[in-house]
Every structure is written in structure tokens, then in C-alpha cells.
Amino acid sequence: MIEASRGRRWAVVLLVPFLLGALLWVSWSAPVEPQAPRRARAPRTSRPAASPDKPLRLAQAAPAAQATPPSSDAALTVSRVLPPPSPRALKLYQIGKKLGVREPRLENPCVAPSGTTCSRTALSPFFESLDALSSRGASSPAVISAFGNSLIAGDRIVDIIREELGANFGDGGRGVLTMDRLGPYGPRVRTGFARGGWEPRTLGELKLAELPFGITGIYHRSTTARASSRFALENEPHGTLWWLDVPRAGQLSVHADGKELARAEPQGSGQAQALAFDIPEGTRHLEVIAEGRGAVVLGLVLQHQRPGIVLDTLGVPSADANLFLRAREDIFRTQLAERSPRLLLFILGGNEAKRLEWGRSNLAEVEEGLRSLVRRSRAAAPGSACLVVGPIDAVRGGNGANKLAQRPYLDEVISIERQIALSEGCAFFDIFSAMGGSGSLARFVQAGLVHEDLVHPRSHGLDILGQLITDALLRSWVDAGDPRRQAALAPPLQASEETQ
Numbered sequence: 001m002i003e004a005s006r007g008r009r010w011a012v013v014l015l016v017p018f019l020l021g022a023l024l025w026v027s028w029s030a031p032v033e034p035q036a037p038r039r040a041r042a043p044r045t046s047r048p049a050a051s052p053d054k055p056l057r058l059a060q061a062a063p064a065a066q067a068t069p070p071s072s073d074a075a076l077t078v079s080r081v082l083p084p085p086s087p088r089a090l091k092l093y094q095i096g097k098k099l100g101v102r103e104p105r106l107e108n109p110c111v112a113p114s115g116t117t118c119s120r121t122a123l124s125p126f127f128e129s130l131d132a133l134s135s136r137g138a139s140s141p142a143v144i145s146a147f148g149n150s151l152i153a154g155d156r157i158v159d160i161i162r163e164e165l166g167a168n169f170g171d172g173g174r175g176v177l178t179m180d181r182l183g184p185y186g187p188r189v190r191t192g193f194a195r196g197g198w199e200p201r202t203l204g205e206l207k208l209a210e211l212p213f214g215i216t217g218i219y220h221r222s223t224t225a226r227a228s229s230r231f232a233l234e235n236e237p238h239g240t241l242w243w244l245d246v247p248r249a250g251q252l253s254v255h256a257d258g259k260e261l262a263r264a265e266p267q268g269s270g271q272a273q274a275l276a277f278d279i280p281e282g283t284r285h286l287e288v289i290a291e292g293r294g295a296v297v298l299g300l301v302l303q304h305q306r307p308g309i310v311l312d313t314l315g316v317p318s319a320d321a322n323l324f325l326r327a328r329e330d331i332f333r334t335q336l337a338e339r340s341p342r343l344l345l346f347i348l349g350g351n352e353a354k355r356l357e358w359g360r361s362n363l364a365e366v367e368e369g370l371r372s373l374v375r376r377s378r379a380a381a382p383g384s385a386c387l388v389v390g391p392i393d394a395v396r397g398g399n400g401a402n403k404l405a406q407r408p409y410l411d412e413v414i415s416i417e418r419q420i421a422l423s424e425g426c427a428f429f430d431i432f433s434a435m436g437g438s439g440s441l442a443r444f445v446q447a448g449l450v451h452e453d454l455v456h457p458r459s460h461g462l463d464i465l466g467q468l469i470t471d472a473l474l475r476s477w478v479d480a481g482d483p484r485r486q487a488a489l490a491p492p493l494q495a496s497e498e499t500q
Contacts, residue, residue, distance in 0.1 A: 078131040080481040082474055083168040092467050095460050099443045100436040104472035106387070106429035108480060109422050122427045126343040126385035127477050133169040138307035141172030143339050145215070145312050145381070147324060147373070148347035149204070150456065151392070151465075153182070153315035155190060157347070160466025162311040165473075172308030173236060176339070177300045179220040179229040179288065182317065190313055192288070192300070194220075196227030203326040204318035212328035214242060214272060214298045215335045217316035221297075222250060222290030231286045231302065233279065238305070241275040241288060242298035242335060250292020256283040272298060272331040274338065298331070301339075312339060320351040322361075322369035329376065336380040344377050344384050344426075346370070347469075349391030349413045350455075356409040363412060371420050378424070386426035389469060390414040393432055393441035395454055404442040404454070427476070434468045 085093070112120035121127075129142035144161070152158050166172070180194035182202065201209040203217040211219060220229075243252055247268035254262045254277055262277040279286065288300065303310070316323070348370065355361040370388075378386060391414065394407040414432055421428035436443065441457075444450045449461030457465060 078135050080131075080134075080478045082478055086164065086167060088463070089164070089467055092460065092464050095447075096464050096467075099447060099464075100440065101464060101468070102434050102436060104429070104431075104434045104468045104475065106427050106472040106476050107418070107422065108427040108476045109425070111425050121480050122425050123343075123385045123387065123473075123476060123480065125383055126473075127480055129342040130169055130477055133307055133309075136307075140305055141303075141308050141310045142169070142343075143172075143175065143310045143312065143341040144343045144345055145336065145339055145341040145377075145384075146314055146345040146347065147377070148315040148345075149319045149351050150315065150317040151350060152313060152347050153317050154462075155313055155315075156462040157466040157469070158311055158313050158315070159189075160463055161470050161473075162309060164467065164470045165309040165311075170306070170308030172306060172310040173234065173304035174302050175310040176216060176312040176314070177231065177302060178216060178218055179297050179300070182218070192229030192231045194227070194229045196225075196290075197223035198227050198229070198290075199223050202316050202319075203323050204316040208326065211244060211246065211296060212272070212331060214327060214331040215312075215314055215339070216242075216299045217314060217319060217324060217327060219244065219296050219298050222293055222295045225250065225292050226289060227295075228287055228289045229297075231288075231300070233283055233286055233302070235281075236302040236304055237279055237281070238303050239277050239279055239286065240301040240303075240338075241277075242300070243273050243275065244296035244298055245269045245271050245273050246294065246296055249294040249296060250290050252295050252297065253289050253291060255287045255289065256280055257285055258287075266295070272328075272334065274335075298335075312341070315347075318351060319348075320355065320366075320369065321346075321348050321373040322365065324373050325369060325376070332376065333380040336377060339381075341381050341384045344374075344381060344386045345389065346374065346377075346387070347389045349389075349417055350394060353391055353394060353407060353409045353413045356413070357407060363416065366413060367416050367420065370417060371424065374420065374424050374426060386421075386424070387429060387473070388417050388421035388426050389429045389431050390417045391432060392435060392457070392465065393438065395441050395445070397454055404445060406438050429469065429472050431465065431468055434472070435465065 108121045108123050110118035110121055112118065126142070129138065132138035133142060146152060146158050174190060177190050177192065179192050180198055180200065181188060181191050182200055198220045200218060200220050201211070203209070203213045209219075211221070213219060239254070241252065241254055241262070241264065243264050245266045245268065247270070249266040251266065252264040252275075253260055254275070256279055261279070262275050264273065264275045286302070288297065352361065352366045352369075356363070356366065374386065374388070378384065391410060394410055395404045396402065396407055397404075410432065414430060418428045418430065432440075441450065441454075444457055444461050445454060449459055450457050
């Protein structure tokens, strides 16, 4: 009797937390109205503080499934529901709630209306890939090409997107890698371990480099003979070395566990080349060796053929859309076409706003740069979906009333990015509003989630931004399963906005 009584008490103790957690999970799933479309604002207009009644909603449980009308945007064999939250997402929800982070919603415009409904949206190509992965009908990975500045160059924001999507739709592997890190810090998951002399150059530098760039926006040139970079393999069966055939450059060779697999012999043509090779099963390490000085590597692709998510991080410190246009167009188009992405992701705007403030750019240049980058990318990958993510909140230092005040031109850049996205058939995500609007970065600073430069979030600050983008994509994937709801969520751009 005593043992039975103890057993019942333990059952109650274990059951109560589970029930409380289930109630909290269900409470996060309450539907909310979509955000009103952003309109252009006058310069330096301040924004209200984040509303406490719209907390962050990360990876929530889905509401009861509704019948899905026939649509090319929703495979009939796939039930689109939000995946259950990961433990990390639940932790980020608690942090975000204290910071005033709002529920993430993106605008996914209808690009093919069908009467009163929508048969195809801007994100349909990517969502169809998610459907195929979800139903196990995919035979190859779904690649995301993410262009951005230092906000993603350190990988943490896109790591969250990569890992959260990969956990639910499969991990397709690493994709595009570089020879080494750009600085003595940061992760090496998507870089090699360099030895010897390698000089890195990026298109984000103030002075234009003498050699052309590809989609990575980075090249490494050997400054000593036998400079090398080593990559730990994850059972990838295939690889491609992107290299530049410059005059008087040393040869490049690729080795698997010490045995040569392939060799690139420069002819001095000045053209970009792709050296493809198969990797023997069981190989543990791959090494790229510059036999002499002057060899130039644009990137290395290590690719699985298994279904899943692959996210290529194409982040360059100090970059903006205009600087990405420094990449030579023929190389950019060839390499991006080779990657064949299902989603083009542009996370830009912060450096554009700063250069406007400093008088180094103007609104016409900002608009032309982003529009040209979007069009160039879409021409190289015409079957891809497209998503533009606006800049995060930005503040100045200062003292007194001006301390941590919002920087000027942020509203203008967000408005321009939204107008370009929707007019070019892309989706748009206003991450500024999602992170809490004006004053949100100050709250991140006070919570210790921003570096001393007051520009770059760190730690859970970056994780929250990555989770916001992930959740915005997943929510739109579910919403797009009902074309009637999608038509209401993403009305067309207003005429007044098109002309501003």
C-alpha cells in the first residue's frame, strides 16, 4: 500500500509539468491578424516601442489542419502544418518575449492570380521543394543561396535557418565553402583549415581588388608554394573546386587522405574554371594544395545528392547590394546556375542605411543596386523563389536623450527594399518590425546581446534573428496552402507606394 501510494504521487508530480507545458504550447498558437503593408515614411520618423501584447512566436504547434483547396502552391499529398518547437526555439521564445519581439510574418505576394484565389506565390518554388522533402518524394537537396553582409558572414543567423529547416526537412549537407576564415575568429564549419600563405580578398573592401569575384564575394590567393587548406569530410561523394585561371599562377591539386584526386593546370586565360571530382567512399579529409604562388581559389563545393536542405552562406563583411555587383557577371551567373537554388535569400540593408547617413550614397543608388542584384540573381536561377529580408534596427551611441537613438534612413531603406521585392515578384520580411521595431536594438544592448560596436548582435541575439526568419518562412509555407488566405495576406503594392 505504501509503495502504491508513492507511485501515484510520483505520477502526479510527473504529469502536472507536462500538462502545464501543453497548455502553454497551445496558447502560443492563437491566430493573429497579418501585419499591414509598410508604407514609405518621411526621413527620420521615429517608431513606437514594441507592443507587449504581440510576443515572439517561435516554432509553435500548428492549429487544427484545415482542408486545402486544389492549388499548385500546395501539394495535395502534403499536409502543411507547423513543426513542433525545438528545445532551442522554446528557449529563444522566452528570451524574445522579454525583449518585446513580435510574431514573424512575411509578405508572400501572389504572382499568378486565379479568379478570387491565388495559384502561385513568390515563394512557390521553395515551398514545393519543402512539400517534396516533407512527403519523401524528393531525390535531391533544396539549395538556399543566402546573400548578405557581416550579419550572416559569421554564419550564426543562417546556421539557425539551416539547422531548424534541416531538422524538419532533412540535412542536405554543407554546399559552398571557402579556403579559410576571413579573420582569426568565428566557426570553421564552412571553411577549411589553411596552412602556409593565403591572402583573402573580398568585394566588401573599400579598394576594389584586382581579380574578379564569383558568388562567394571572396577569393584566396596563395602567397607561398605548397599553401594548403584541409577540410574534414562528412561522407560527401562529390566535390567541385572553383578557381581562377590567372597568368603565371601555380597549379592547384586536390587530395583525398593524401592521394591526388584532380589537378588544375592554369593556362593564363583569365577565366573562372570548375574542377569537378568524385571522392572515394570512406575518405576522411580533403586537401586543396597550391603548388606555387599566385594560385586563386574562388570556393569549394562539397555536395551530397541526398534530399534535404543546403544553405550556402554568401555573406561578405561591409557588403551592400551595389558591392555584390562587383562580382563579374559571367562568373556570378555560371556559379549560381550551377548551384540551382530553390530560394534566393537577400539579407541586406544595414550598410546601405549607414552609407546614406555618411553621405556616401543616395536613395537612387540604393534602389538601383538592390534591383540589379535581384534581377541578376533571378536571371541566373530563373526557377528559384526569392525573399528579401530588410535591415535590423540600428542605433547610435551618444549620451543623454540621444543615447541608443535609432539611426536615420532606416525607414527609407526598409521601404525601398519592400517596394523592390514585391515589384520584382519576391517575398519580403520586415525583420525590423518583427524584432520589436524602434528601440528593439537598445533592448538587445541592455540584455547584453549586442557587441560593443552597437551594430552586430551576438549570442542569442543572432539566434533570435535566425529563428524569426525561419518561423516567417514556415508560417508562410503553411498559409500558402490555402490560396484564399494567401491572397488576403499579401495584397498587391499600393499605387502610392509604387511611385514614391
